[in-house]
Amino acid sequence: DTAVSQTPKYLVTQMGNDKSIKCEQNLGHDTMYWxxxxxxxxxxxxxxxxxxxxxxxxxxxxxxxxxSPDKAHLNLHINSLELGDSAVYxxxxxxRSRDRDRNYGxxxxxxxxxxxx
Amino acid sequence: xxxxxxxxxxxxxxxKEAVTLDCTYDTSDPSYGLFWYKQPSSGEMIFLIYQGSYxxxxxxxxxxxxxxxxxxxxxxxxxSASQLGDSAMYFCAMRESPYGGATNKLIFGTGTLLAVQP
Numbered sequence: 033d034t035a036v037s038q039t040p041k042y043l044v045t046q047m048g049n050d051k052s053i054k055c056e057q058n059l060g061h062d063t064m065y066w067x068x069x070x071x072x073x074x075x076x077x078x079x080x081x082x083x084x085x086x087x088x089x090x091x092x093x094x095x096x097x098x099x100s101p102d103k104a105h106l107n108l109h110i111n112s113l114e115l116g117d118s119a120v121y122x123x124x125x126x127x128r129s130r131d132r133d134r135n136y137g138x139x140x141x142x143x144x145x146x147x148x149x
Numbered sequence: 150x151x152x153x154x155x156x157x158x159x160x161x162x163x164x165k166e167a168v169t170l171d172c173t174y175d176t177s178d179p180s181y182g183l184f185w186y187k188q189p190s191s192g193e194m195i196f197l198i199y200q201g202s203y204x205x206x207x208x209x210x211x212x213x214x215x216x217x218x219x220x221x222x223x224x225x226x227x228x229s230a231s232q233l234g235d236s237a238m239y240f241c242a243m244r245e246s247p248y249g250g251a252t253n254k255l256i257f258g259t260g261t262l263l264a265v266q267p
Contacts, residue, residue, distance in 0.1 A: 063253060073188075073238055075257040088254055122194060128253055137184055137244075138255055140194035 035059050038123045038141035045113055046149055053108045053144045055123030063087075064106035065138070066098060067122040075122070081106055082128060113148045120145050151176045153243050155258035162231045163266055169216070170226040170261045172241030182244040183224040184255070185215065189237040197239075200224055228263075236265045 036057045045051050057064060065088070066078040080088035081100040095111045106123060123141040152175040162168040174183065185197040200208045200215045208215040216225040228235055241258040 065255075073260050075240065077254060077256070080254070120192065124194075124255075126253060137182075137196055137199055138194075139196070140186075142193045145192075 036141040044147045050111045057125040061125035061127045065124045069120040118148045153258035157261045159262040167229045172224045184242040185226045186240045231265045
């Protein structure tokens with residue numbers, strides 16, 4: 033079973049279109065994230081949800097709208113796509129905890145390569 | 150502001166040799182966690198190793214070890230006995246607090262591309 037699964041893996045679309053990327057995790061984690069990896073491989077956080085509550089909202093154009101129907105799912109909808117939106121988008125999940133002895137790292141999905149033409 | 154710096158854009162290593170990938174960080178938080186991830190050409194992000202700021206010993210995971218020097222704010226990754234399959238991009242990352250309570254925001258360095266030569 034895939035721990036964090038994203039669909040689709042590849043997405044090619046024209047400028048101006050609206051598209052969505054879906055993410056699901058079966059790890060029982062309470063926090064999910066969207067990261068963007070640009071053409072230079074730099075990874076930057078976009079959004080994070082904890083138990084369906086938005087807790088991180090970085091400086092992202094409001095054409096990007098995350099939605100978390102439950103703590104196992106986090107979707108990303110992008111309106112009016114632009115050439116500069118072309119990137120790899122990673123979903124990730126983790127567990128928030130105050131337990132100092134454990135590693136609560138991130139588990140990443142395999143990424144969605146978005147190409148806007 | 151928190152920051153992760155990886156000064157080596159690319160490195161070569163001969164198969165079976167050891168290699169050290171550098172990572173320095175900057176944070177004013179007393180509590181933080183440091184991670185290394187591997188990204189092969191296939192694109193997935195693979196967790197390698199974790200070091201908590203209060204951990205007394207350097208972390209080790211198989212052929213990976215983390216050379217943690219807290220006073221110097223460095224967390225270098227050491228890969229022993231390099232294999233051809235180790236060729237990949239390696240990212241150092243830091244989380245605000247390994248113990249929750251904060252946003253668990255993970256920030257990444259710019260990565261080091263490692264090429265293992267036969």
